Amino acid sequence: MKSIGGYLELQLLNGHEYYPTLLKLNTGRNALEYILKVKGYTSVYIPYFTCEVILEPLKKLGIQYQFYTIDDKMDPILDFKVGPAECILYTNYFGLKQDSILELSKQFQNLIIDNSQAFFSEPQENVDTFYSCRKFFGVPDGAYLHTTSKVKLKLEKDISIDRISHLVKSIDLGIENGYQDYLENNIMLSNNPIRKMSSLTQKLLSGTDYKECKYRRNSNFMYLHDFLLKYNDYTFDASSINGPMVYPFLHSSSLIKKKLLEKRIYVATYWPNVFDWTTKKMYENYLTAHLISLPIDHRYSHIDMKRIINVLKNLL
The missing domain is CATH 3.90.1150.10 (Aspartate Aminotransferase, domain 1)
Incomplete structure (x- = not known):
């Protein structure tokens, strides 16, 4: 039952999320783990040019991976074949590679798009796609996931209160004084279980213009x-x-x-x-x-x- 009265809480704008119909999770790497779990892939092709946190869900699930190279346009060099139980992960670099994603979606059925650097790029209907909210907005965590799988995992809701100090310090003390907290927050986000997006993060995202x-x-x-x-x-x-x-x-x-x-x-x-x-x-x-x-x-x-x-x- 909702409480009535008490002290005034932090007041945030009431608005709408950018992706209200997508799955709301706690981190981008966990969104990738979600895809890997529900799709049952046994091996993943990943680009050399990507963040090392991509390996976290692969190692957690014991999934094999192989690196592939990109050319000077940051497009994948496709000198390999993707088997039925395998998939290829491609990064929408800086949000500039939507045309490449369209071409890849025509070539590969088992395609995963990392839109951590491309929040405003809409997902393709038939392509598993995940987003990392904190790369674009002042939130402690949060991710969105578009998946073609009908399988839904039962998840607990995350809590973000211990991950927000760097955001608050940046307002009162400047961004340099919050940097150490930011680094500590990055460590706290490692090896967490897949959870639903926290209420705090969802509220912050709902108030974004x-x-x-x-x-x-x-x-x-x-x-x-x-x-x-x-x-x-x-x-x-x-x-x-x-x-x-x-x-x-x-x-x-x-x-x-x-x-x-x-x-x-x-x-x-x-x-x-x-x-x-x-x-x-x-x-x-x-x-x-x-x-x-x-x-x-x-x-x-x-x-x-x-x-x-x-x-x-x-x-x-």
Whole structure:
């Protein structure tokens, strides 16, 4: 029975989730584990260029995996065959690879799409697809899952209260002062059982202005692209961007990341574990070392993008 009275609780906006009909889970890696469980796959092909947390559900379930390589468009090099009990996992890199997903869906029945970097990319009806909410919004955890399986797992609801300190500190103390808590939160998310999305995370997501978030990402992305296009070694079609995660700027210089960090412009490295999986001759190794993921999310305006450009002008 709902309580009446007492102290006033944290007040959040009442709105709607972006994917109200999808399964609501606690983490992206657990969404992948959910797919693997209900589909019964025995082996998975995964890209060298991906986050190491992808291995967590594979090891937990004892599923074999093999790596595959990508080309300079970040498309998979398909020099292998996928058996009936096997599947291929492909990442929608930075939210820019929807056309590649359409082509892959025509070639492979057993396809899983990792949309952790592509929150606004709608899932294909016949393709298992999962999302990680905290990559795009200020939430402690949360994932969405679209699956073609009719099998439904019975799950308990997660609790997120112990994972929110970095978000609160960023408001009162600045993002640098919450960074250690953020790292600790990442550790807490490891090796958790599959659970339903927590009430806290779902409430936060329901109060998000998705239209504004997507608009701002698109606008900031194109602002950077207009300047960086001629310098970018990674070529892509920007005509149909859909709320991308970051602006992927590939350059041979090894000094740019350092200079940006000195100016308090924080760029993530996707992904350090790739260095352990690859040799220096491999394209994925080069990507990890030289891809500069410039922030373009809804927190920022063109004024912030101009600041990034001003730093880059002196380095290019």
